[in-house]
Amino acid sequence: RILSTLLAAWIYACCTAAPGGDMRIAVVPRPTSVIEAPGTFRLTARTPIVICDEQLRRPAEIFVDAIAALTGFVPTITTVNAPAAIVLHLTPGYKPEEYRLVATRKGVDLTASTPQAILHGLRTLQQLVGAQGIPACTIEDRPCFAYRGAMLDVSRHFFPVEEVKTYIDLLSLHKINRFHWHLTDDQGWRIEIRSYPQLTAVGSRRAQTLVGRYSSKGPNQYDGIPYGGYYTQDDIREIVRYAAERHIEVIPEIEMPGHGLAALTSYPWLGCTGGPYEVWTRWGISDDVYCAGKETTFRFIEEVLTEVLELFPSKLIHIGGDECPKKRWKSCPLCQQRIREEGLKDEHELQSYFVRRIEKWLQARGREIIGWDEILQGGISKSATIMSWNGQAPGIKAARLGNPVIMTPKWYCYFDYSQTSDPARYEPLSNTRYLSVRQVYRLDPLDQLAQPHWQQILGVQCNLWTEYIGDIGHAQHMVLPRMAALSEVGWANDRKEYNDFVRRLHSLRRIYEAEGYRYAPYLFESIE
Ligand code: TNX
Numbered sequence: 001r002i003l004s005t006l007l008a009a010w011i012y013a014c015c016t017a018a019p020g021g022d023m024r025i026a027v028v029p030r031p032t033s034v035i036e037a038p039g040t041f042r043l044t045a046r047t048p049i050v051i052c053d054e055q056l057r058r059p060a061e062i063f064v065d066a067i068a069a070l071t072g073f074v075p076t077i078t079t080v081n082a083p084a085a086i087v088l089h090l091t092p093g094y095k096p097e098e099y100r101l102v103a104t105r106k107g108v109d110l111t112a113s114t115p116q117a118i119l120h121g122l123r124t125l126q127q128l129v130g131a132q133g134i135p136a137c138t139i140e141d142r143p144c145f146a147y148r149g150a151m152l153d154v155s156r157h158f159f160p161v162e163e164v165k166t167y168i169d170l171l172s173l174h175k176i177n178r179f180h181w182h183l184t185d186d187q188g189w190r191i192e193i194r195s196y197p198q199l200t201a202v203g204s205r206r207a208q209t210l211v212g213r214y215s216s217k218g219p220n221q222y223d224g225i226p227y228g229g230y231y232t233q234d235d236i237r238e239i240v241r242y243a244a245e246r247h248i249e250v251i252p253e254i255e256m257p258g259h260g261l262a263a264l265t266s267y268p269w270l271g272c273t274g275g276p277y278e279v280w281t282r283w284g285i286s287d288d289v290y291c292a293g294k295e296t297t298f299r300f301i302e303e304v305l306t307e308v309l310e311l312f313p314s315k316l317i318h319i320g321g322d323e324c325p326k327k328r329w330k331s332c333p334l335c336q337q338r339i340r341e342e343g344l345k346d347e348h349e350l351q352s353y354f355v356r357r358i359e360k361w362l363q364a365r366g367r368e369i370i371g372w373d374e375i376l377q378g379g380i381s382k383s384a385t386i387m388s389w390n391g392q393a394p395g396i397k398a399a400r401l402g403n404p405v406i407m408t409p410k411w412y413c414y415f416d417y418s419q420t421s422d423p424a425r426y427e428p429l430s431n432t433r434y435l436s437v438r439q440v441y442r443l444d445p446l447d448q449l450a451q452p453h454w455q456q457i458l459g460v461q462c463n464l465w466t467e468y469i470g471d472i473g474h475a476q477h478m479v480l481p482r483m484a485a486l487s488e489v490g491w492a493n494d495r496k497e498y499n500d501f502v503r504r505l506h507s508l509r510r511i512y513e514a515e516g517y518r519y520a521p522y523l524f525e526s527i528e
Pocket of ligand 1: 322323372389414416431465466467
């Protein structure tokens with residue numbers, strides 16, 4: 001730690017190019033307004049950070065760590081006013097995520113009404129710190145969208161607690177305020193549920209993992225190595241606390257009625273055929289899904305969710321809902337009986353019945369559901385939030401119906417897609433599809449919506465599916481710098497300008513370097 005701090009200080013002193021001209025202020029996401037002034041505030045090893053409220057200690061500590069990584073200086077936090085300081089104030093009169101930052105030769109004042117917005121302001125300040133110090137300026141800033149999310153799939157590959165924290169650090173750096181945690185899928189159940197111990201004893205392990213890209217025509221190659229991992233309830237609480245300290249809300253996802261093979265393997269009575277099943281070793285969509293005809297399925301889900309609600313305070317609970325083939329339900333007597341008894345038209349309405357039933361149960365406990373856009377099929381209640389991933393069309397439809405919407409269309413937001421179309425460039429194995437930084441930046445979450453419907457669009461999200469991503473270094477390579485583009489869509493959609501974004505991106509790149517994050521460097525040479 002000491003060595004790396006010294007090294008960082010040396011690099012800071014010797015190597016950082018002196019910023020000049022319009023390069024002085026470079027912040028991503030783009031602030032609402034920036035007014036530059038002459039002069040610079042010199043940050044030194046003795047610059048104090050004054051907190052005017054104990055609630056600001058944690059944001060200040062997070063900032064100190066960031067500055068130490070960047071400059072080698074470790075500023076001290078104090079509650080006593082001091083000259084030549086960075087002063088953090090809490091005052092009413094600002095929107096929850098809005099802040100105002102004023103830097104002069106004499107010091108820096110950062111004001112907001114919440115600790116969350118103070119942390120946003122500190123993330124901006126972190127980017128302003130250059131070789132000469134902090135350029136004098138006045139920045140007023142607030143986000144366009146309240147929901148700015150990033151998903152991590154920990155089923156296809158398991159990420160240990162420390163790696164999940166690192167992922168959360170990336171979110172925090174980019175002012176992303178929701179962490180969508182995809183905890184269950186066909187290839188692994190990753191959350192300890194005390195009343196159903198088999199879910200982790202059996203469902204968190206698979207026999208082996210696919211090597212290379214999966215082909216439905218085969219042959220496929222497997223590594224022959226058993227694979228597994230799960231979070232204890234203490235681990236989960238630790239992550240939720242870590243995220244909360246960074247003012248990031250964790251939204252858990254428990255997939256249903258499809259993508260449930262790991263649960264079915266653990267308790268085969270959950271499926272229509274009774275199994276036996278196997279935690280999947282391949283990628284794709286499984287025909288075996290939760291049986292919608294059995295009451296025991298609903299009791300299981302409710303008991304699982306009971307424990308989930310104790311761990312996650314978020315209002316929104318993600319119930320999945322995507323890619324649920326109806327094949328088993330079609331030939332299942334109990335599902336057909338349910339369709340008749342409930343007066344449903346078909347299996348799509350049966351899925352809608354399933355989702356609404358869980359929604360009612362959650363609403364009775366003060367929560368709301370969020371689901372992938374397939375939950376629209378067969379009808380949906382007004383209160384369900386739709387995550388639009390099959391393009392923007394399902395989200396547009398849902399917004400017109402009056403439902404809240406998160407835009408996460410795959411052609412803009414799926415960070416498991418390759419970052420370059422140039423095969424000559426080194427890219428780790430990934431999904432065959434291609435998504436450039438520029439393409440992420442092009443997303444307009446309000447596209448094709450009339451103004452009265454804008455309020456239905458809560459925001460945007462990027463998704464990291466991990467079929468081909470086995471560790472956090474690879475995950476960083478996939479999300480950086482595309483997450484910066486997504487962040488600007490969510491924060492500054494009304495003032496996007498791609499060339500200007502690319503110009504500003506260098507300040508984030510310095511932070512990626514200082515923190516030792518992996519990123520796709522060639523994307524900075526000629527961003528496609
Ligand atoms: C579709 S998006 C899926 C995931 C895959 C992903 C791969 C969604 C709700 N379902 O199960 O991992 O594509 O890109």
